[in-house]
Amino acid sequence: MRVHVAICGIGFGHASRSLAVVRYLLERGDEVAISSYGDGLDYLRSSGLEVNPVRGVDYGRAPGGGVSVRWTALRNVFLPLMVSQQVFQEMALMESWRPDVVLSDTRASAVLAAKALGLPVVTLLNQYRTVLGHRNHPRAASVANGLIDIVPRVWNLSDRVVIADYPPPYTISSRNLHMRRGEERRVEFVGPVLDRGPESYPDRERAKELMGFSPDEPLVCVLTTGPSAERRAFRERVYAALDGIKDLQVLFSLGEPGSSEVRVNGKWRIVPWLQDEHLALAAADVVVSRAGQTTVLKSIAFGCRMVLLPVPDHAEQLGNASSAESKGLAVVLDQRTLTPESFREGVMRALELDRRPFDAYAELTGRLGGLRRVVELVTYLGRRGAA
Structure with a gap:
C-alpha cells in the first residue's frame, strides 16, 4: 500500500x-x-x-x-x-x-x-x-x-x-x-497516538535508574516544545525559576533536535534533546511543559503529574491547561509571573495530586x-x- x-x-x-x-x-x-x-x-x-x-x-x-x-x-x-x-x-x-x-x-x-x-x-x-x-x-x-x-x-x-x-x-x-x-x-x-505506550517500559523507579537518576527521589522532567520562539521564551523563564527546586532531581530537555551535549549541575541534567522521550516520561514524577495537546496527552498516558505553562494568549493551550487542571491532572502557572518561589509551589502541588484520575486515564489509553x-x-x- x-x-x-x-x-x-x-x-x-x-x-x-x-x-x-x-x-x-x-x-x-x-x-x-x-x-x-x-x-x-x-x-x-x-x-x-x-x-x-x-x-x-x-x-x-x-x-x-x-x-x-x-x-x-x-x-x-x-x-x-x-x-x-x-x-x-x-x-x-x-x-x-x-x-x-x-x-x-x-x-x-x-x-x-x-x-x-x-x-x-x-x-x-x-x-x-x-x-x-x-x-x-x-x-x-x-x-x-x-x-x-x-x-x-x-x-x-x-x-x-x-x-x-x-x-x-x-x-x-x-x-x-x-x-x-x-x-x-x-x-x-x-x-493519544503513541508508537510505544507505558506498558513497553519498566516501572518509574527502574526507569529513573536507566536515566541515571536516584529511584528514591522525585524526578521533574522539563520538556521544551513548540515553535522556536515559544521554546526560547519557555526555556528562559523556566531556567530562571529553576533555583526554586534546586533540591530536586531535574531532567531539562532544551528541545533542540540533532544536538548531543549534556550538562550536569548537581541534581540537574540539561540535555539538548531526548532520544527516548517516552523513557523520560516513564521516569518522571512531574512533567513541566507548555500545554500543547500532544505533550499533555503523552504525559497523561504515562501517568505523569503536570505543571503547565501555556503560551500567553494561545486559546488552544489555555483551554488544554484549564481542562487538565479541572480534571486533577495538572497545576497551571503563568510564565509572565513565574518566580523560583511560585515555580516551587507549583511543582510541590503537582506532586500531591491524587493518583486516581491518572489510573482512569491509563485504563482508557490501553483500551483505545x-x-x-x-x-x-x-x-x-x-x-x-x-x-
Whole structure:
C-alpha cells in the first residue's frame, strides 16, 4: 500500500504523533511519502526520514513568545494564495507518487488536494475549530476567527476524521472540539497516538535508574516544545525559576533536535534533546511543559503529574491547561509571573495530586489504542481505494 502523509509543521506535536504512524507503516512494508514544513520538517528529517518540503503557514507571535493577533494578520495577509500554493504542491506530489490513500495531520491543503484527485483521505486532528483569542484585541480576534472557521468545512470533506484525544467526558481539548450538528457522525476519538505506550517500559523507579537518576527521589522532567520562539521564551523563564527546586532531581530537555551535549549541575541534567522521550516520561514524577495537546496527552498516558505553562494568549493551550487542571491532572502557572518561589509551589502541588484520575486515564489509553486505530482506518481506505 502507498500512503501519502501530509503533516502540519508548526512545532513538534503533529510531527511526533504522525511519526508513530509512519514508522508503523514502514515496518509493515508499506511505501510512505511525507510532506511538511517548519519545525515539523526539521524534526522528521532529524528522525532519519526523507521529507518533501512544502509552503508553510503559521500564526504570529509577540516578542515574549505569546500569540499576536496583529502579527498573525500581517503574516497571513496572503493566506488564500499561500494555501493555494500548498494545495498545488500537494497535488503535484500525489500525482507523481500515486498513493492509495492520504493521511493529513491538520493539513487542509492536503485534504483539498486529495479530493481534487479522487483519493480517499483520513484527517488526524486535535482541534476541530481553531480559536484565536486575545485580551487586548478581541474585535480583531473575532474577525480572524470568522475566517479560520472556514477550515472545519474542509475537514468535513475527509472520508474519516480522527481526533487524537480522549472521548467525552475525558476530553482534554474540549474547548477546541466544538462541532456543529451532524459533524460528530464522521468523527472518532482514538486517544493519544503513541508508537510505544507505558506498558513497553519498566516501572518509574527502574526507569529513573536507566536515566541515571536516584529511584528514591522525585524526578521533574522539563520538556521544551513548540515553535522556536515559544521554546526560547519557555526555556528562559523556566531556567530562571529553576533555583526554586534546586533540591530536586531535574531532567531539562532544551528541545533542540540533532544536538548531543549534556550538562550536569548537581541534581540537574540539561540535555539538548531526548532520544527516548517516552523513557523520560516513564521516569518522571512531574512533567513541566507548555500545554500543547500532544505533550499533555503523552504525559497523561504515562501517568505523569503536570505543571503547565501555556503560551500567553494561545486559546488552544489555555483551554488544554484549564481542562487538565479541572480534571486533577495538572497545576497551571503563568510564565509572565513565574518566580523560583511560585515555580516551587507549583511543582510541590503537582506532586500531591491524587493518583486516581491518572489510573482512569491509563485504563482508557490501553483500551483505545490510538495508533492501532489510525492505522486500521488508513489501511481500510487504502485497500478499498486500490481495489
